[in-house]
Amino acid sequence: MRSFLKEVIDDIQKKELDISQLTFILPSKRAGTFLKDILSHSISKTTFAPEILSIEEFVESLSDLSYASNTELLFEFYLVYTQLTPEPQRDTFDQFSKWGQLLLQDFNEIDRYLIDPDHIFDYLKSIKELNHWSLSEQQTPYIKNYLAFWNRLKIYYNAFREKLILNKKGYQGLVYREAVNGIEPYIGSNPNKQHVFIGFNALNNAEERIIQELLQQDLADIYWDIDATFIKNPIHDAGLFIRQHLKNWPFYKNNQMNWVSENYRSEKNIQTIAVPKNIGQVKYIGELLDSLAPGDLKKTAVVLGDETLLMPLLNSIPQKVEAINITMGLPLKSVPMASLFDLVFKIQKNHNHTLYYKDVVAILSHSFIQSVLTHKGVNFSNQIINYIQSNNIVTISVDKLIALAGAKYEVVRLLFQSWENSSEKAFRNCSKLILTLKSELDLEKSKHLLALEYLYRFNQIFNELEHYNTKYNLISNSTTLYFLYKELLSSETLDFKGEPLQGLQIMGMLESRVLDFETVIISSVNEGILPAGKSSNSFIPFDVKLENGLPTYKEKDAVYTYHFYRLLQRAKNVYIIYNTEPDVLNGGEKSRFITQLQIENIHHIQHSIVVPNVEVVQKQPKIIEKTPGVITRLQQIAGNGFSPSSLTNYIRNPLDFYYEKVLKIQSFEDVEETVAANTLGSVIHQTLEDFYTPHKGQLLTEADLLQMKAQINASVAHHFKSFYKEGDMTKGKNLIILEVAKRYISNFINKEIETLKAGHQIKIIHLEKELDIAVVIPELDFKVRLKGTVDRIDEFDGTLRIIDYKTGKVNQGQVEIVDWEDITLDYNKYSKSFQILAYAYMLTATEGISQSLEAGIISFKNLQGDYFLKFGKKPSSRSRDKDHTITKETLDSFYGELKKLIIEICNPEIDFIEKDVGY
Structure with a gap:
């Protein structure tokens, strides 16, 4: 394959032109690099390299102006805008920056295409006068301001242009317009300089004017890269611009085009x-x-x-x-350091000296911050995060964060202290933060070379913004700073070597x-x-x-x-x-x-x-083999005592039991922004324990219960403070949950009062009774214990009751059983029965109960009718007959199933097999 650039150089050599005296102009700098390489292989003798320029560099040399950055243009334009706009109609720099860039783009297009600015702005003004939304003859102040803006566009343009030319700077379009004015003096100064334009297609009017002028003066050649297929087809967009040039340029009325190739139709x-x-x-x-x-x-x-x-x-x-x-x-906005500064700006957006924990944790978890907040093997980032989570802190003060940061308090201060919406403080803090990060990363420079490069580029951005602010003094707050920072960041790239x-x-x-x-x-x-x-x-x-x-x-x-x-x-x-x-x-x-x-x-x-080669994999349950180490651990657990909840956890999913009991892996405790269900349950349990403890061993009276009702508000608030720590209970969902807890307890006590009024007697025997018994299992050669805590044991009209409190909803059907074998198979249906029977079994073994015994659940979400949901044994699923009394036969049947379950757990031949529990 012979490349287009190679074809051009071959043609120039065929014409025996002195390449060293030519000025090559190409669409991009990169094309110039390839052209130099082709020249080095095409020229056999030693010669000076020709001048090779991109079109933008060439136009800049003609214009006597230099390109200004978008940010600088925005500042300069705002100064012009403020001078020409009456104060009542004037936008702040924040407001202006949102539409100023758009108007600069339009100025750029108008100048690149050499459009008469007076004509187009008058045209726009006339359209807006016809199209405005008010139909009344008398214009409102809003309409007047709206039309005044369009009337002033021409004035803005002219004043802005004059100021830029005075400063020898310009946006691309202005540079191009001035270059057109500078082409004649340039030709006069370089009457023999030959130019070669290579590979152009879409040209704006300014470029067309410049190239045509050089062609007419016989000071240029232009090589188009177009295929006959495209140029001969009148509707093919690939040839749209070059067809227009052929048709409209006077040069082509007497000259042939260089050149039209026939490459596209070759076999591909x-x-x-x-x-x-x-x-x-x-x-x-x-x-x-x-x-x-x-x-x-x-x-x-x-x-x-x-x-x-x-x-x-x-x-x-x-x-x-x-x-x-x-x-x-590589766009600088895509590097990890960009996300860090985004998080820092986000913290400042709503800074009121207390910070939302997720914003704090996001910064402290950032990879760069993790490395700089580690000192002598202590990771202060993780320490602060753990403190926030363990104390359930939803909002935290800057002073508290600094106090928790130990030796790294200065870094934390820079990350989180308020800028007070001041751009000066923002620049100062960002600069200090960058230098602090640099000093930390320099300690292990070889590991952080890329991070240091990122940091250097971000330092450049903030220095540039501070330079503009010093010069123009328009960045009045951190919001404007963030907008300009994002604007600069979007155009910055890290170049690859x-x-x-x-x-x-x-x-x-x-x-x-x-x-x-x-x-x-x-x-x-x-x-x-x-x-x-x-x-x-x-x-x-x-x-x-x-x-x-x-x-x-x-x-x-x-x-x-x-x-x-x-x-x-x-x-x-x-x-x-x-x-x-x-x-x-x-x-x-x-x-x-x-x-x-x-x-x-x-x-x-x-x-x-093409689709990914994804094999259809049947989900296989995870299986954990019971190694000797696991068996040893199970024997320790058995010796310490199985709890009813751990056994039902095994019934639900053996893998959960393995993770929680064998490996001792605790579930991750995140900050509770809203009170969790288990916290609500703990508060209700603790409050009821406080209420009933003074009455242990006594018959409850209506007066006792009314006294409890009077203490509900204070006691519930106290226990929420204890469990929810620094969480806020004064508003939102948490306030609703606080009221729900009060209502649950109030409704329960009302039910107790109704029961007493109906002539029943309730005597509190135990509260939060801890039970711990040995379970004799002849098949196992090690000790097995069963332990647990019963929420309440009372005597109801002479019958002993074992009561388990549940804050969730429980139905009567969940505490009834037909076949004993099912109690260790179906967690959803029989786990409640298993728990209360385990308590009954332990209590009987401990105290040798002689009176009639019942066990059941009080569901705070289901306090309807007979609110004590008693365990019942039914002869068949359709039978309405139930035996609520827990007899020796009942406990013997339960023991049989309990023994089978514990033997299964401890059996080396039976692995822990995952159950699908619909996570």
């Missing part, structure tokens, strides 16, 4: 590949690269339609690819201009990406743009059409990859470029759909 291997999801695309690109021969990689380009896929792609490059050159930079002419080339679509490759892989060829489609970020309506010759989305689409087809012109192998999956923003539609290739029917297009 073109494949379109449909891949689900963006990550699927980059993984497939990795497979494609792995299939290429090592020698072909240096002739291969990966062109990313969506440049955000750069990092995933780099992680998908196969090991055989030794050399990579990345044309595009590499040899630009070696290895695999990774680039964006615009970086591919003028360059040719034998193998081209293009990703994200979807509508909305390639081409970008309709978008209107402009004050100038579509029809006004058409009227005045400004580019619309159609021209922008044509630019990408040209670049897409130009990549295909000389390539031999083309892989066009698109995402098949619908996306929130872009949809899943393949690009019109692919459809166009199919309809043209010039090449045979191979279509394929």
